[in-house]
Amino acid sequence: MTKSELNKYRNVLEAKQAELVRLVRNRDGIVIEKSADALDEVQYATERELAIRNLDRDSNLLRNVRAALGRIEVGSFGACLHCEDDIRPKRLSAVPWTTFCIHCQEIADRSQGHGAQNHEELLVNMA
Numbered sequence: 001m002t003k004s005e006l007n008k009y010r011n012v013l014e015a016k017q018a019e020l021v022r023l024v025r026n027r028d029g030i031v032i033e034k035s036a037d038a039l040d041e042v043q044y045a046t047e048r049e050l051a052i053r054n055l056d057r058d059s060n061l062l063r064n065v066r067a068a069l070g071r072i073e074v075g076s077f078g079a080c081l082h083c084e085d086d087i088r089p090k091r092l093s094a095v096p097w098t099t100f101c102i103h104c105q106e107i108a109d110r111s112q113g114h115g116a117q118n119h120e121e122l123l124v125n126m127a
């Protein structure tokens with residue numbers, strides 16, 4: 001991979017990292033609202049659950065993005081963590097924080113029993 005390609009991925013990853021840090025930080029204060037109205041209580045609980053699920057997802061993604069930036073630093077970026085083959089540029093462009101080539105990702109998804117980690121990966125897997 002050329003230096004300018006690496007820089008391109010680093011820029012994308014750093015932008016994504018900044019975005020995720022903002023999202024995760026904003027949700028730090030997931031509030032537990034109380035209401036005398038039982039229906040409101042249900043509504044608040046649902047919203048809280050959704051917020052926590054999103055936070056989970058964003059935190060995971062943030063971890064992946066940070067790991068990918070780390071791999072750029074140590075020079076292993078772009079290689080599949082499982083088989084060490086080069087990850088295809090098309091896949092890297094869509095999900096630069098991916099850790100596996102498409103082949104190993106499919107195996108990982110199957111063995112974990114729950115599809116892609118996020119919407120973008122799902123799209124790439126289906127492509």
Ligand SMILES: [Zn+2]
Nearest residue numbers: 080083101104
């Ligand atoms: Zn692989």
